[in-house]
Amino acid sequence: MSDAQTQIPVTVLTGYLGAGKTTLLNRILSENHGKRYAVIVNEFGEIGIDNDLIVESDEEIYEMNNGCVCCTVRGDLIRVVEGLMKRPGRFDAIVVETTGLADPVPVAQTFFMDDDVRTKTKLDAVVALVDAKHLPLRLKDSKEAEDQIAFADVVVLNKTDLVTPEELEKVEATVRAINPAAKIHRTQRSGVALSEVLDRGAFDLSRALENDPHFLDAHDHDHDHECGPDCDHDHHHHDGHDHHHHHASDIHDVTVKSVSLRGGEMDPKKFFPWIEKVTQMEGPNILRLKGIIALKGDEDRYVLQGVHMILEGDHQRAWKDGEKHESRLVFIGRELDAERLRKSFEACQAA
Amino acid sequence: MPTVAPLDLEGHCVAAVFLNDVPHFALADGAIHRLDNGHKTVQANDGLLAAFHDAANDRLITGGEDGKVFAVKAGGEVSELASAGRKWVTSIAAGPQGAIAYASGKTAFVRFADGKIKEFVHPRSVEGLAFSPKGMRFGVARYNGATLHFPAAEGKPVELEWAGAHTGITFSPDGTFLVTTMQENALHGWKLADGKHMRMSGYPGKVKSLSWSAKGKWLASSGAPAAIVWPFASKDGPMGKAPLELGTRGNTMVTCVACHPSQEVTAIGYEDGMVIAARFADAKEVLLRRPGKGAITSMMWDKEERRIVFGSAAGDCGVIDITA
Numbered sequence: 001m002s003d004a005q006t007q008i009p010v011t012v013l014t015g016y017l018g019a020g021k022t023t024l025l026n027r028i029l030s031e032n033h034g035k036r037y038a039v040i041v042n043e044f045g046e047i048g049i050d051n052d053l054i055v056e057s058d059e060e061i062y063e064m065n066n067g068c069v070c071c072t073v074r075g076d077l078i079r080v081v082e083g084l085m086k087r088p089g090r091f092d093a094i095v096v097e098t099t100g101l102a103d104p105v106p107v108a109q110t111f112f113m114d115d116d117v118r119t120k121t122k123l124d125a126v127v128a129l130v131d132a133k134h135l136p137l138r139l140k141d142s143k144e145a146e147d148q149i150a151f152a153d154v155v156v157l158n159k160t161d162l163v164t165p166e167e168l169e170k171v172e173a174t175v176r177a178i179n180p181a182a183k184i185h186r187t188q189r190s191g192v193a194l195s196e197v198l199d200r201g202a203f204d205l206s207r208a209l210e211n212d213p214h215f216l217d218a219h220d221h222d223h224d225h226e227c228g229p230d231c232d233h234d235h236h237h238h239d240g241h242d243h244h245h246h247h248a249s250d251i252h253d254v255t256v257k258s259v260s261l262r263g264g265e266m267d268p269k270k271f272f273p274w275i276e277k278v279t280q281m282e283g284p285n286i287l288r289l290k291g292i293i294a295l296k297g298d299e300d301r302y303v304l305q306g307v308h309m310i311l312e313g314d315h316q317r318a319w320k321d322g323e324k325h326e327s328r329l330v331f332i333g334r335e336l337d338a339e340r341l342r343k344s345f346e347a348c349q350a351a
Numbered sequence: 352m353p354t355v356a357p358l359d360l361e362g363h364c365v366a367a368v369f370l371n372d373v374p375h376f377a378l379a380d381g382a383i384h385r386l387d388n389g390h391k392t393v394q395a396n397d398g399l400l401a402a403f404h405d406a407a408n409d410r411l412i413t414g415g416e417d418g419k420v421f422a423v424k425a426g427g428e429v430s431e432l433a434s435a436g437r438k439w440v441t442s443i444a445a446g447p448q449g450a451i452a453y454a455s456g457k458t459a460f461v462r463f464a465d466g467k468i469k470e471f472v473h474p475r476s477v478e479g480l481a482f483s484p485k486g487m488r489f490g491v492a493r494y495n496g497a498t499l500h501f502p503a504a505e506g507k508p509v510e511l512e513w514a515g516a517h518t519g520i521t522f523s524p525d526g527t528f529l530v531t532t533m534q535e536n537a538l539h540g541w542k543l544a545d546g547k548h549m550r551m552s553g554y555p556g557k558v559k560s561l562s563w564s565a566k567g568k569w570l571a572s573s574g575a576p577a578a579i580v581w582p583f584a585s586k587d588g589p590m591g592k593a594p595l596e597l598g599t600r601g602n603t604m605v606t607c608v609a610c611h612p613s614q615e616v617t618a619i620g621y622e623d624g625m626v627i628a629a630r631f632a633d634a635k636e637v638l639l640r641r642p643g644k645g646a647i648t649s650m651m652w653d654k655e656e657r658r659i660v661f662g663s664a665a666g667d668c669g670v671i672d673i674t675a
Contacts, residue, residue, distance in 0.1 A: 052397075052416075056438050058456050060476045062494055065515035065535050075494065075516050075534065076476060079441055083400045083416065086363040086379035086664075114534075115556065 007122040008085070010094045011198055012107050014148040015129030016138055017100035020158040024129065024190040024197070028095060029054075033194055038084050038091040040077065042099045053091055055080050059099060061106045064113065070284045070308040071113065072106040078114050085120045093198065094121065101144050104128075104151040105287065105308060111203075112310045125202035128152035128182075129190065132171050133162040139174070139253040149178045150256040150287045150332050153202035154185070161188045178256050181290055181330050205303045205314045256287065259338045261329045261345045265296045270348040275304070275311065278341070283309030285336060291329035294319070296350035353639045357669040360384055364662025366402035367649040368411055371425030374660040374670045377402045377413055383423050386670065393429050395421040398439075401453075404651065405445035412451050414440030420453050420462070433462050444489065446482030450502065452489050454480055459491050461502040471500055471508075479519040484526045492520035492531045497541070499529075513539050513548065519559070524567035528588055532558045536574060538581075540588060549588050551581055556604055562617065564610040569595075569631060571608040571617045578605050578619045580631060597629035598636055609650035609659065618659050620647025626661055626671065643667045 015021045028037055029051060038053040057076040064071040077096065084094065098107060104126055111123040128148045131138070138145035149155060155175050160168055168186070175184060185192045271293065279286065289306040293313075304313030319325055329345065363379040376384040381396040398416025405412050411423040412432070418440055420433040435455035442454040449464025454477035462468045471491070479492030491498045494516050499509040516534035523530070528549075530540040536557055540549030551572075558574035568584040577599035581589040598605065598619040607620035615631040624643030629636045645665025652659055659671040 055416075058476060060494070062516040062534060063514075065533075073534070075478070078534070079476075079478075080439070083398075083439065083441070086365070086400070087398065 007120060008088065008092070008094055009124035009199060009201075010081075010096060010111060010121050011124050011200075012104060012126045013095060013097045013129070013197075014102060014104045014126065014152065015100065015156075016131060016134070016145055016148075018134070019100075019129040019131040020156070020187075020190040021097055021129050024156070024192070025095065025097060027190065028194060028198070031194060033198075035093060035198075036091040037093055037095050039095045039097065040080055041097045055084070059102060061103075068283070068309060070105070071109065072103075073110040073113050074106045077107065077110045078117055081110075081117050081121055088120075093124070095198075101142065102148075103144060104148055108151070108307050109310060112307065112312070123203040125153040125197070125200035126151055127154045127156060127197045129156045129158050130171075130175060132157050132159050132168055132186075135171050135174065136253070143255070146178055146254065146256050147287065149175055149182070152179060152182045153200060154197055155179065155182045156190065156192050156197065157184055157186045158190055159188065160186045174254065178254055178258075179332055180258050180260065181288070181332065203305065205305065205312065205316060255334055256332060257334070257336060257338075259331045259336050259341050261327075261331075261342055263327045263346050263349050265294045265325050265350045266327050266348050267350040268295045268298070271295070274344060274348050278344075279306055279309050279311045282331075282333070282336065286331055286333040288332045289330065291327070292316075293327045293329070294325040353637070353671055353673045355640050355669050355671050356386070357667065358384065358386060358390065360666040360668055362666050363645075363664050364648050364666060364668050365399055366404070366411060366413075367660045367662035367668055368402075368404045368651045369653045369658075369660055370409055370411060370423070372653055372655075373425050374658075375411060375423065375425075376660075376662050376668045377411060377423070378666070381413075381415060381417075383411070383413075383427075383429070384668075385425075385427065387426070391427060393423070393427040395423055395429050400439060400441055401443040403443040403445050403451075405451070407445070407447045408449060412443050412445050412453075414443045414453050418455065420451065422451075433460065433468060435460060442477065442480045444480035444482055446486035446489065447484070448486045450482065450486060450489075452480045452482065452502075454478075454491075459489075459500075461489065461500075463503075469502060471502075473498065478517060479531065481520045481522055483522045484524055490520045490522065490529055492517040497529060497531055511541050511546065513541075515539075518557075519561070521561050521563070523570070523583060524563050527567075527586075528583060530561065530570060532561065538572065542588060547587070547590075549590055551579075551589065551594070554579065560605075560607045562608045562610040564615055564617070564631070565613050569610070569615065571597075571610055571619075573605045573608055576600050576604055578608050578617055578629065580617065595631060595634070597631070597634055598627050600625075607647040607650050607661075609652060612652050612654070612656055614656075618650050618652070618661075620650055620661060622646040624663055624665075624667065626650070626659070628673070637673075639671045639673065640669070 040055045057080050060075040062075040291304050293302040300315040303316040366377040374386045381399040383393050395413045396415030401414045403412045413421045418435045438455045440453050444452045452461045457473050459471040459477045475494040482489045496512040517531040519532035536554040537552035554574040556574045558572050560573040562571045569580050571580045577596035580595040603622045609618045620626050626640040627636050644667045645663035649662040662668045
């Protein structure tokens with residue numbers, strides 16, 4: 001986009017009540033990081049900071065009148081963002097805190113589907129806070145907890161001091177099973193470096209996958225785990241876990257699965273109609289999709305991402321010398337037919 | 352030739368109006384500027400989000416981020432009318448009998464001329480507000496339709512249903528029709544006597560500006576590369592009729608419309624800051640202002656039908672004199 005420079009980045013903060021969102025928000029508002037944040041919250045709650053730029057807003061989910069059930073937006077965000085952007089000089093970025101039970105999808109879709117919001121702001125990343133101790137319980141009683149993890153770009157696995165190392169391993173494996181593409185941080189008292197949650201560019205096609213050079217490495221998904229000072233886990237024990245990538249998780253109470261696909265160079269005449277069709281047909285089941293595609297006869301890497309039926313793609317950069325021209329694509333969602341996706345994906349490869 | 356007296360301000364102009372024939376400009380930072388023998392300024396809201404010209408009392412009602420409602424009169428008199436708490440006041444309307452309405456979250460408030468305040472709580476957010484021409488009713492635009500209240504009387508409100516999010520609302524000057532702007536690129540209308548629906552769609556963008564022509568014969572709207580003007584003179588409104596498309600331009604969108612007080616002419620403001628006037632009968636256009644720095648956000652004609660005050664998103668505001 002030509003006006004990319006003027007678009008204000010927006011970070012979406014999800015997580016169950018008690019997961020540590022307020023602690024993280026207070027840090028964002030009070031730490032000396034040289035940036036000013038406007039924060040949109042559902043309730044002022046326990047944010048003990050007096051700041052003109054904390055806006056209270058009622059979560060208001062609007063279905064778009066276009067016959068698509070998954071096309072939902074947050075009506076209140078449209079209004080608040082529009083209001084804030086009438087005086088854009090006051091802040092450098094926006095943080096949206098959602099309620100514990102919130103579905104992150106309408107929040108994210110607002111930044112793609114509303115023209116006014118889209119021209120003035122850009123979604124930076126969706127950050128999910130997870131209470132390491134209570135996640136197993138949360139997954140039992142709500143679909144939302146799972147959705148929040150599945151949808152996240154960054155997962156802050158918080159309150160690690162309240163669980164044993166074994167429990168922590170298990171919880172992290174669960175998070176990985178739900179979302180193999182997210183970056184996970186283990187923390188206590190939401191003590192993650194703010195640079196790891198803010199200004200990530202996770203939805204920026206030119207940056208998104210650069211942050212993660214091992215994106216979708218099938219045999220080592222432990223690479224992007226960044227250890228905090230409290231981290232004492234074994235860095236190599238995950239090697240046996242890559243079966244999570246290709247079929248539904250054997251972990252109880254997990255209904256989201258991811259399908260990772262790999263192939264060679266794609267025939268653009270086959271690939272684009274295919275991905276369009278998949279997102280049209282399977283849109284309601286797809287929470288997120290991300291991919292790097294090698295197109296036959298194209299000097300550039302093609303990157304794409306999607307949320308339900310919304311699909312965005314662009315040329316990112318030239319393939320480097322010696323870089324393998326391969327295509328990788330991950331779907332995170334429910335009721336995905338991995339075998340059918342794999343076969344039809346592979347059928348799009350250039351002859 | 353029309354002449355433009357510019358007033359370059361810093362910030363987004365929410366409303367440009369005449370109060371006692373003096374041009375006033377309400378900016379998003381809450382400053383109210385006026386050209387009253389020189390440039391003068393008073394302060395209203397701390398963060399101004401919505402403004403409505405109260406024609407009956409010749410004042411501007413404003414609401415904002417501070418949760419307050421102010422009345423601004425000619426000469427710079429600013430008074431606080433109400434405070435809705437810590438939530439933003441996002442919509443404002445005024446009726447003919449001194450009543451005003453304002454919205455905060457899911458609640459619509461009506462403040463009567465005597466200062467008494469009545470609350471109307473809705474299941475969903477109150478998006479837009481409007482009083483009927485005689486002020487007996489007021490309408491709320493909301494998710495999946497509109498609600499009509501009778502503020503001075505007890506009794507059940509009238510619910511008008513239409514799927515989708517309705518963001519703005521206006522009554523026709525004779526009270527026959529109710530029209531809403533929608534989150535999708537369309538208007539929706541109801542004939543109030545029988546509840547008959549009117550769908551007005553086909554806009555490439557969201558409609559944010561509506562203006563009724565003299566006697567309510569036409570409704571002009573933004574949201575397209577031309578001003579879309581719907582015929583409302585017959586008893587069924589625009590149903591089965593094509594709208595006029597006035598001032599079509601290839602490379603920009605209409606962002607603001609303001610119909611002439613007595614003639615079938617509308618002022619049209621564009622995203623690039625240009626302003627023209629166009630006549631309904633023959634689509635004849637007159638250039639009033641060349642493109643500027645920001646989209647036109649607000650316009651109003653004066654009583655003598657000689658001048659147009661305009662504001663822009665970038666703060667380059669001014670007054671056009673069409674007779675000079």
